Amino acid sequence: MPAKRPDAEPKPGAAPVGAGLPAKRPAQATELPLADHLADLAVEALIDEADLSPKPGLVDRRGNGAHPDMSLALMHASALALWPCLRQMAEAALTIGAISPLLRATLGQLGREGEVAMLAATGGVNTHRGAIWALGLLVASKALDPQAQATTLAARAGRIALLDDPATPSQDSHGLQVRRRYGTGGAREQAQQGFPAVIAHGLPQLQRSRAAGASEPHARLDALLAIMAVLNDTCVLWRSGPTGLAAVQHGARSVLSDGGSATLAGRRQLRRLDQHLLHLNASPGGAADLLAACLFLDKAGSL
Numbered sequence: 657m658p659a660k661r662p663d664a665e666p667k668p669g670a671a672p673v674g675a676g677l678p679a680k681r682p683a684q685a686t687e688l689p690l691a692d693h694l695a696d697l698a699v700e701a702l703i704d705e706a707d708l709s710p711k712p713g714l715v716d717r718r719g720n721g722a723h724p725d726m727s728l729a730l731m732h733a734s735a736l737a738l739w740p741c742l743r744q745m746a747e748a749a750l751t752i753g754a755i756s757p758l759l760r761a762t763l764g765q766l767g768r769e770g771e772v773a774m775l776a777a778t779g780g781v782n783t784h785r786g787a788i789w790a791l792g793l794l795v796a797s798k799a800l801d802p803q804a805q806a807t808t809l810a811a812r813a814g815r816i817a818l819l820d821d822p823a824t825p826s827q828d829s830h831g832l833q834v835r836r837r838y839g840t841g842g843a844r845e846q847a848q849q850g851f852p853a854v855i856a857h858g859l860p861q862l863q864r865s866r867a868a869g870a871s872e873p874h875a876r877l878d879a880l881l882a883i884m885a886v887l888n889d890t891c892v893l894w895r896s897g898p899t900g901l902a903a904v905q906h907g908a909r910s911v912l913s914d915g916g917s918a919t920l921a922g923r924r925q926l927r928r929l930d931q932h933l934l935h936l937n938a939s940p941g942g943a944a945d946l947l948a949a950c951l952f953l954d955k956a957g958s959l
């Protein structure tokens with residue numbers, strides 16, 4: 657959880673937290689400005705994703721997976737460094753009030769500033785570029801319509817992503833190089849289509865696994881696997897090409913078809929997948945970002 661901020665403190669003389677409210681209502685939802693609350697939820701989703709273990713090929717509580725330049729502490733530092741940028745994105749959406757070229761340009765500028773903050777916090781390592789993109793759009797979408805549920809939020813985020821940002825630098829990213837080489841879409845297209853990997857796969861799997869009695873960490877691991885099974889992850893393609901992507905997608909499906917991470921057979925498949933990905937130097941970093949988006953939508957979609 658991010659550190660509690662000064663403006664989260666009750667004002668002197670204010671009614672005690674929860675006074676007159678049903679006992680279980682989260683105090684934070686009623687006390688904080690919406691932009692602060694959405695930034696808190698987004699950062700919490702990033703930290704929950706990083707902590708979740710055992711994730712194949714990724715940084716988690718066990719170690720740095722296929723990323724010699726990352727660690728769990730670095731992921732946490734990166735997530736916390738993104739709070740101001742995510743808050744400003746929500747604030748911009750609240751102020752501008754509608755999907756428009758101005759909102760797109762403002763989010764683009766804030767996103768680039770967020771990337772600078774991330775790189776400063778990590779000493780130049782790209783820990784969360786895809787997450788800034790996905791969560792930035794989703795936080796803005798929720799700020800535009802605080803009552804909206806997950807599917808509507810993701811679809812509206814997609815409409816923002818479809819707008820051009822004239823200030824987008826013509827930098828040759830890994831994602832663009834992969835797109836040229838293999839003809840697949842990446843983070844941009846996933847957002848523009850309304851995050852189908854999350855809405856049609858990650859979130860339903862999260863709910864199915866919970867309903868089947870899986871613990872919360874197992875349900876979240878299953879949601880990650882459901883995303884991995886369908887995503888054209890440019891992080892995987894960049895590092896290990898179509899062979900790596902096939903291994904990720906096939907391996908993730910095998911865990912789920914063997915009963916998921918809560919079963920002994922599923923855990924055996926998961927261990928095999930982790931070893932295989934480390935051998936290939938493959939990392940499903942894009943799927944990890946989308947798991948954070950899924951966890952954000954799970955909470956923000958039911959506020």
Ligand SMILES: CC(C)(COP(=O)(O)OP(=O)(O)OC[C@H]1O[C@@H](n2cnc3c(N)ncnc32)[C@H](O[C@H]2O[C@H](COP(=O)(O)OP(=O)(O)OP(=O)(O)O)[C@@H](O)[C@H]2O)[C@@H]1O)[C@@H](O)C(=O)NCCC(=O)NCCS
Pocket residue numbers: 723763764765766767768782783784785786787788789790792793821824829830831832841842843844846887888889890891894895941942943945946
């Ligand atoms: C539109 C942008 C997302 C840019 O996209 P593009 O594809 O051009 O750029 P990339 O730099 O490749 O970043 C995309 C990141 O998105 C993640 N990702 C990959 N595939 C998907 C997918 N199908 N769906 C969703 N998300 C996906 C992925 O992030 C993770 O991978 C990171 C590590 O990747 P990489 O940099 O390749 O690093 P390594 O493999 O470690 O490299 P080596 O060590 O081998 O050198 C990991 O940390 C995760 O974060 C991709 O990295 C968007 O970013 C953009 O336009 N930004 C500009 C500002 C803006 O407009 N912001 C809007 C704010 S709302």
Ligand SMILES: Nc1ncnc2[nH]cnc12
Pocket residue numbers: 705706713714715716721723726731783784787939941942944945
């Ligand atoms: N847990 C993780 N490990 C490696 N790259 C990531 N990008 C986002 N989350 C990640």
